[in-house]
Amino acid sequence: MPPRLNIWSACRTLSVRATPLAQWPQQPCVAAAQARRPFSDNLQNTTPSDPDQSVSHPALARFRQTEAMELSENEKALEKLRQASYGLNPYDPVVEGHKYGMPEITAHMNHKDRYGPVVLQVTKLLMRHGKLAKAQRDMAVILNHLRSSPPPKIKALRPLLPGSPPPEQLPLDPAAYLTVAIDSVAPLIRIRGFKGMAGGGRSLEVPVPIPVRKRRRTAFGWILDAVNKKPSKGSGRDMFPLRVAEEIIAVVEGRSGVWEKRQQLHKLATATRANLNNAKLRNFTIL
Amino acid sequence: MLRSLVRPSAVAAAVPRAAWTATQTSSFSTSHAALAKPDNSKQGRKVVSQNQGRGGGAAPKKPAAGERKALRKRIQLSNSNALPVPGLEDARKNDLAKPENIGLVLSIPGQVQDQLRAVEAFKATQFWHLFRNASTLVRAETVDMVQRMEAAAANKQTLRLVYDGPRISGKSLMLLQSMTHGFLNDWIVINVPEAQELTTAVTEYAPIPGTSPTQYMQNNYCLKLIKAIRASNEKLLARLTTAHSHPELPQNIPINSTLLQLTNAAKEPEGAWLVFNALWKELMQPKGQVRPPVLFCLDGLAQVMRVSDYRSAAFELIHAHDLALVRLFVDALSGASAFPGGGVVLAATSRNNSPAAPSMDLALNQRLAQIAGAAEVPQRDPFFRGYDERVLAALPTVHVRRLGGMTKAETRSLLWYYEQSGLLRQKLDEATVAEKWTLGGHGIIGEMEKASLLTMRL
Numbered sequence: 001m002p003p004r005l006n007i008w009s010a011c012r013t014l015s016v017r018a019t020p021l022a023q024w025p026q027q028p029c030v031a032a033a034q035a036r037r038p039f040s041d042n043l044q045n046t047t048p049s050d051p052d053q054s055v056s057h058p059a060l061a062r063f064r065q066t067e068a069m070e071l072s073e074n075e076k077a078l079e080k081l082r083q084a085s086y087g088l089n090p091y092d093p094v095v096e097g098h099k100y101g102m103p104e105i106t107a108h109m110n111h112k113d114r115y116g117p118v119v120l121q122v123t124k125l126l127m128r129h130g131k132l133a134k135a136q137r138d139m140a141v142i143l144n145h146l147r148s149s150p151p152p153k154i155k156a157l158r159p160l161l162p163g164s165p166p167p168e169q170l171p172l173d174p175a176a177y178l179t180v181a182i183d184s185v186a187p188l189i190r191i192r193g194f195k196g197m198a199g200g201g202r203s204l205e206v207p208v209p210i211p212v213r214k215r216r217r218t219a220f221g222w223i224l225d226a227v228n229k230k231p232s233k234g235s236g237r238d239m240f241p242l243r244v245a246e247e248i249i250a251v252v253e254g255r256s257g258v259w260e261k262r263q264q265l266h267k268l269a270t271a272t273r274a275n276l277n278n279a280k281l282r283n284f285t286i287l
Numbered sequence: 288m289l290r291s292l293v294r295p296s297a298v299a300a301a302v303p304r305a306a307w308t309a310t311q312t313s314s315f316s317t318s319h320a321a322l323a324k325p326d327n328s329k330q331g332r333k334v335v336s337q338n339q340g341r342g343g344g345a346a347p348k349k350p351a352a353g354e355r356k357a358l359r360k361r362i363q364l365s366n367s368n369a370l371p372v373p374g375l376e377d378a379r380k381n382d383l384a385k386p387e388n389i390g391l392v393l394s395i396p397g398q399v400q401d402q403l404r405a406v407e408a409f410k411a412t413q414f415w416h417l418f419r420n421a422s423t424l425v426r427a428e429t430v431d432m433v434q435r436m437e438a439a440a441a442n443k444q445t446l447r448l449v450y451d452g453p454r455i456s457g458k459s460l461m462l463l464q465s466m467t468h469g470f471l472n473d474w475i476v477i478n479v480p481e482a483q484e485l486t487t488a489v490t491e492y493a494p495i496p497g498t499s500p501t502q503y504m505q506n507n508y509c510l511k512l513i514k515a516i517r518a519s520n521e522k523l524l525a526r527l528t529t530a531h532s533h534p535e536l537p538q539n540i541p542i543n544s545t546l547l548q549l550t551n552a553a554k555e556p557e558g559a560w561l562v563f564n565a566l567w568k569e570l571m572q573p574k575g576q577v578r579p580p581v582l583f584c585l586d587g588l589a590q591v592m593r594v595s596d597y598r599s600a601a602f603e604l605i606h607a608h609d610l611a612l613v614r615l616f617v618d619a620l621s622g623a624s625a626f627p628g629g630g631v632v633l634a635a636t637s638r639n640n641s642p643a644a645p646s647m648d649l650a651l652n653q654r655l656a657q658i659a660g661a662a663e664v665p666q667r668d669p670f671f672r673g674y675d676e677r678v679l680a681a682l683p684t685v686h687v688r689r690l691g692g693m694t695k696a697e698t699r700s701l702l703w704y705y706e707q708s709g710l711l712r713q714k715l716d717e718a719t720v721a722e723k724w725t726l727g728g729h730g731i732i733g734e735m736e737k738a739s740l741l742t743m744r745l
Contacts, residue, residue, distance in 0.1 A: 099721075100717060100718040100721060101718075114744060115743050115744055119743050123743065136743055137741070139743045140741045140742055140743050141741070143743065143745055144416075144417060144740070144741065147366075147368055147369075147417065147710070147745075148363070148366045148368065148416045148417055149368075150367065150368070151368070171368040172368055172369075172370075172709045172710075173712075173745075174745055175745055231347040231348075231349075231350075232355075233350060233354070233355065233358055234350075234354075234355045234356075234357075234358030234359045235355040235356060235358075235359050236359040238359075239359075
């Protein structure tokens with residue numbers, strides 16, 4: 001049955017409002033509110049400190065106008081209901097306004113990306129007995145030690161990774177300091193053994209390139225080995241991270257024995273490079 | 288067969304008597320083996336310990352006595368990596384008393400740094416080692432305290448003040464700032480950096496002859512304290528002269544010799560208490576030369592408001608107030624003794640490593656309520672027997688301040704200082720300030736340092 005065409009049915013959608021409808025979206029006003037909002041613990045002074053400047057801003061002027069209407073609690077509630085009837089979310093955070101605005105959406109919003117990749121990985125490697133908070137504190141102490149010790153003196157025989165920042169800039173960027181140290185001593189390859197292929201039950205050893213995370217893990221494993229062999233010079237909870245930090249400085253300055261390990265591994269890789277031509281390996285994916 | 292018929296006594300008689308007794312005693316005594324000559328045949332053998340076998344090399348050299356602790360307690364006051372902060376000025380004489388300086392970071396002058404270091408005002412857990420120069424934030428509480436100090440000095444009265452508050456809220460820093468003001472304005476500063484060193488039975492003690500009830504002196508600690516006073520207040524002590532002869536001292540100190548000479552009389556622990564007592568008498572003497580104001584600070588009040596870990600000759604625990612050095616402090620704090628030239632007795636509680644002190648807590652809470660003019664003052668728990676009357680008697684007139692968080696304006700100033708030093712690598716806006724303020728338990732200074740300096744997110 002077709003709807004009745006009646007003038008009164010059209011009138012039913014009209015409504016009489018006691019107050020003008022708020023303007024949506026209200027983003028400029030919210031920005032203005034952020035600009036003039038005082039600290040939360042400031043209970044006395046809630047008026048803008050510079051009224052002339054705030055009045056000159058058109059968006060703020062409009063905001064103040066709407067604020068001057070001073071809706072009662074009941075009217076505010078009705079306002080919300082009205083917004084809901086128009087299909088708007090009455091408690092939309094963008095509309096309501098945030099004290100400091102919405103956070104910017106960036107590529108690394110995930111909480112797992114909170115720290116840099118090297119710091120994150122190394123912290124997990126520092127962890128013992130599942131005590132992550134302890135490892136995180138240790139990492140913070142390591143970074144603080146790196147930024148309070150003098151800039152490293154680089155040895156010409158042990159050059160850092162090409163493209164790393166100059167040594168005098170390293171202390172104030174301790175995460176870069178750590179990254180440079182680890183990446184500089186990280187091995188490029190590992191030695192993979194193919195069981196029984198060298199004849200006489202011996203394994204055939206070939207060098208295999210490894211991804212960056214594994215390179216870093218190997219390097220930091222060597223650093224931790226060196227740290228665990230060092231005697232502690234002091235006492236207290238910060239001595240372990242201090243030893244790690246000292247070893248990292250030693251790596252950058254070329255004093256650490258970790259460089260020897262890397263060199264030995266690379267020599268072995270050069271020697272076993274010839275095994276890559278072995279005919280038996282043809283059927284294998286080496287990587 | 289016949290042998291089984293032999294009497295047991297006949298068998299016993301057949302065994303020689305000496306062998307019999309030897310077998311009898313050997314199972315009960317080890318002295319024979321201990322007294323026996325060492326077996327030379329085994330001397331050439333080497334005992335291989337587990338540690339030697341592992342690395343192949345010699346065991347690493349062990350650190351000397353005290354070296355490990357020295358490293359742990361090391362105080363580093365500058366970091367040349369940190370950037371110099373533009374516009375950062377040294378604190379001058381009255382800077383800490385000016386209300387317009389609230390929220391300003393001021394540098395501690397080098398001379399004062401040395402003095403503060405001598406009295407152990409810096410703590411190893413604070414973050415001095417990250418910054419280019421030791422600097423402090425002037426808080427509203429700082430200005431309030433320093434103004435009270437100045438008023439007390441001007442009126443030649445003794446201000447007795449206790450700082451309480453949650454852990455790492457800056458109580459020790461308030462002591463440091465008061466000492467900074469004291470050194471800048473030629474006060475005599477005496478500081479007990481850790482009260483626990485006095486009462487946890489780690490320093491030597493001895494009864495003072497002729498005292499009833501017996502008082503105890505701590506000569507080693509007194510010597511350390513005198514050395515600190517001498518190193519930090521040397522110029523001032525050289526200006527002041529003695530008003531009494533001190534016949535009890537081993538060394539003859541005539542009247543009108545300088546106080547520096549008096550402190551120099553303490554060269555070894557023996558007699559150090561007598562020298563300290565003589566110095567105290569000189570500072571307390573009302574007539575003659577006008578004495579400068581004295582600042583006496585103590586950190587960790589709960590440690591001296593309890594029964595100590597020391598034992599008397601009757602093996603009874605000694606109350607901390609029966610230790611003579613503590614007694615001097617407590618008398619000054621309770622108002623039983625006053626500095627004639629004016630001064631301040633300042634104590635801070637510690638919430639990190641302190642014993643339970645229900646009497647002190649009650650007394651401080653009562654004072655806080657009285658000062659605030661509250662309608663209800665906290666009363667004793669009627670079901671608790673552990674209140675210490677001596678402690679309650681020591682604190683009823685003391686002035687108590689409770690430290691809390693910083694305001695956001697102060698927070699902003701502090702974070703600006705971090706940022707300018709190159710230690711906070713973040714855009715500094717209101718959102719960052721609010722974030723750190725919130726993460727720092729609403730502006731608790733130590734928590735904020737942790738949130739912004741001791742973090743992996745740099």
